[in-house]
Every structure is written in structure tokens, then in C-alpha cells.
Amino acid sequence: MPETTIPNPGFGTYRLNGDTLRQSLRTALEAGYRHIDTAQVYGNETEVGQALAESAVPREEVFLTTKVWHDRLVPGDLERSVEESLARLGTDYLDLLLIHWPSPHDQVAMADYLPALQAVQRAGLTRHIGVSNFTRAHLDRALDILGEGALLTNQVEVHPFLQNRALIDKCRAHGIVVSAYMPLAVGKVMRDETLSRIAAAHGVGPAQVALAWLKARGIVTFPSSTRDAHIRANLAAFELTLGEEDLRRIAALDRGERLADPDFGIDWD
Template identity: 65%
Template sequence: MTASTLPNPGFGTYRLGGDTLKQGIHTALEAGYRHIDTAQFYGNESTVGEAIRDSSVPRSDIFLTTKVWFDQLEPAALKASVDESLSKLKTEYVDLLLIHWPSPNDEVPMRDYLTALKEVKAEGKARHIGVSNFTIAQIDEAIDILGEGEILTNQIEVHPFLQNRKLVDHCKANDIEVTAFMPLAVGKVMEDPVLKQIAGVHGVTPAEITMAWIKARGLVTIPSSTKARNIESNIKAFDIELSEAEMADIATLDRGERIANPDMAPDWDE
């Protein structure tokens, strides 16, 4: 695995749909994004597939991710749901297939659904496999089941107010890339005084500083936006170089503020 396996940043599609989603994908691809992230749960796989087909960028140049929802983890259901996703996306394969959430209370044993995930990959329906919202203990269990080098990424919530350092470090120690979702904390970064001060020094927005911070931490991220200027500035922000002092200031913002915390979430690492 190389750091370039996952094009960075990707374009997140959560809560987007219709013409807004199509235009967002086209804007992202024109701006240089080559990674599009969707999921069964988002209900927009058909629109994502249509936007990719309508774009001037060949499918082979686009890294496409989708995710299996937690109510489809029984092996037969998982495989059927992947076939449905591919049908909606109108593609023969996805580049990355993730387990969106671990099975609540281990209702479906992890060995069962991760084995099914690996079988889907062996059938050529996914180029890479991975997980999302897995804790340190769950990552260790997944490695025991699948073997080292099989999990490409763990997609988790990371932003300045939830820096998730223990889990990030554990994934990196096991050669698993971390994909940060909700990197802008649903817009909360725009109001933070520390980020605003650093942004002023660089002549950019707090969102761009946050994207530069994500890149400096060696993380992949999938910001979502409906505005062309934000889609474009999010990728350009990767060119911003933050000083050690600025990185240290942002490190102080961690307050364990978790936004994605549904009832079926696992017992999070502290």
C-alpha cells in the first residue's frame, strides 16, 4: 500500500442529491478531485453513478468508494447489497468497499461479515476493502480476521475538535490509512478564534487551514460542499504549509466533540 492509493482529498456526498450532487461532482472532477465517496445509506448511488458517467473524466481515473450499511452485514445480505450498489452506480466494481459501521453489539459476528467482504473483493467487485467507525479493539480484531495489509482504511470522524489521536496512531502503526470524515465539523471550524487567527495570517479561511492541518497529519479526507468556490478551495488548501507553532495551537482545540454518534455506535476509544 502506498500513500497515493487513496486520492486526497476526496469529494464527500453525504446529504447531497439530485442536480446539486451532480454539479458538485462535476465541479470536483474539474478541480482535480479523483476520489468520490458515497454509501448505501446516503441513497444517492444512482445519481453518483450518473454524474461520473456524464463527466469527461474516464471511470478508470476515478477512485469510487461506497459502504455497506449495518443492517446488511449478514453475508448473503451483504453480497446482495453490493450487487445492488454496483447496479445503481452502473459500474462493474468499486475501488473501495467499506463496512459503514461495525455490527451493533456484534449481532453479526465480525468474522462473518469481513469474510464476506473479502470474498466480494476476490470476485473483482471491489479493488480494495476497509472499515469505517471501527475502534482500536475492533481494528485489532479485523486484522486478526483478514490478516495484515488487507484493510486499506478506517474512515472515522476527525476534525480540530475531535482529533482522535490514539485511534489515528494505532491505524498508522498497522499500515492502515485514516480517512477523516466531517473534517470541518459541519462548519464549526469557521467560528473558532484560533483557526480564524491562523487563517488571517495566511490570508485564507478557517476551513482551508483545517484542510491544511488534515494534510499535515498525513490523513485522507472527504469534505462535502455544494458551493463551487469551497470545493475548489478545499483542494487548493493542501498547498498551505502550517508552522509547528500553528500545528501546536490547533492541537489544543481537541475537546472530544463527537458529531456522528448514533445509537448503534461502538464504545468509542477515549
């Protein structure tokens, strides 16, 4: 498995806004989270920046990720969008900048927007670059354009019901860290009998089992919650060690259940 410089777990901010987001981030940082995941399209970069500014945790101790939405991929506009993100976040650099989705139907050529992404990195506006929702075919093209070692991560949907093994193997073969969104399958893990039985045996909840499973696979993730107890329990899940039989039973839960599948012309492979 590739080594990662991304703290694991992180705190996800999708669908969080306003005072709810600021309070949740305050709790997460106090609890020990040091990785925050946001995006231009989430509409909450300003609140994330405010929470960081209000925190006693120094900026340099927080691994901050944002993502460029697919309507800002044209070279020139991509760079401007990053400067806007930095202004909203109240920081002069990112730790990780991702292409959120490949350009729908290749309206903007990957050979144009990936070099623009790399130019942002070379300008010192982000320490690392990566991609999100790239298939194996997309990764082949990206590697042809940027070469090996340029991309830190591919952020994709991974949970017990969509284990994405072929894509994960592809990433690992090229030293690309896998980071997982929707790790709890939008709450579905809490209703699964197998995960519940494993959880009961360990004295934890099914969500913690799902997160411990991702850690066991060497996958970075960033669960989201607005409840203090859940925020702390998610962090504690990374101290849980699952047995081989636990992992075998979870592996059998894969049913290819994709939850994030917008009409962007993605041919999942």
C-alpha cells in the same frame, strides 16, 4: 505514516442528492477531484453514477468509494448489496468498499461479515476493502480475522476538536490509512478564533486551515460543498503548508467533541 493509494482530497456526498449532487460533482471533477465518497445509506449512488457517466473524466481515473450499511452485513446479503450498489453506480467495480459501521451489538459476527467483504474483493468487485467507525478494539478483532495488510483504511471522524490520536496511532502501527469524515466539524471550524487567526495569517479561510492540518497529519479527507467557490477552495487547501507553531496551536484545540455518535452500541476507545 503509511502510503496511501487514495487521492487526497476527495469529494464527500453525504446529504447531497438530485441535481444539486450532480452539479456539485461535475464542478468537483472539472476542478480536479479524483476521489468520490458515497454510501448505500446516503441514497445517492444513482446520482453519483449519473454524474460519473456524464463526466469527461474516465472512470478509471476516479477513485470511487461506497459503504455497506449495517443492515446488509449477513453473508450472502452483503454480496447482493454490493451488486445493487454497482448497478446504481453504473460501474462494474469499486475502488474501495467499506463496512460503514460495525454490526450494532454484534448482531452479525465480525468473523462472518469481514470474510464476506474479502470475498467481494477476491471476486473483483472492489480493488480495496476497509472499515469505518472501527474503534481500536474493533481493529484488534478485525486484524485477528483478516490479518495484517487486508484493510486499506479506517474512515472515522477527525477534526480539530476531535483529534482521535490514539486510534490514529493504532491504525498507523498496522499500516492502515486514516480517512476523515466531518473534517470541518459541520461548520464549527469557521467559528473558531484560533483557526481564524491562523487563517488570516495565511490569507485563507478557517476551513482551508482545517483541511491543510489534516493533510499535514497524513490523513485523507473528503470535504463536501454545493458551492463552486468552496469546492475549489477546499482543493486549494491542500497546497497550503502550515508552520510548526500553527500545528501546535491546532493540537491544543482537541476537546474530544464527537459529532457522529448514533445509538449503535459503540464503546468509543
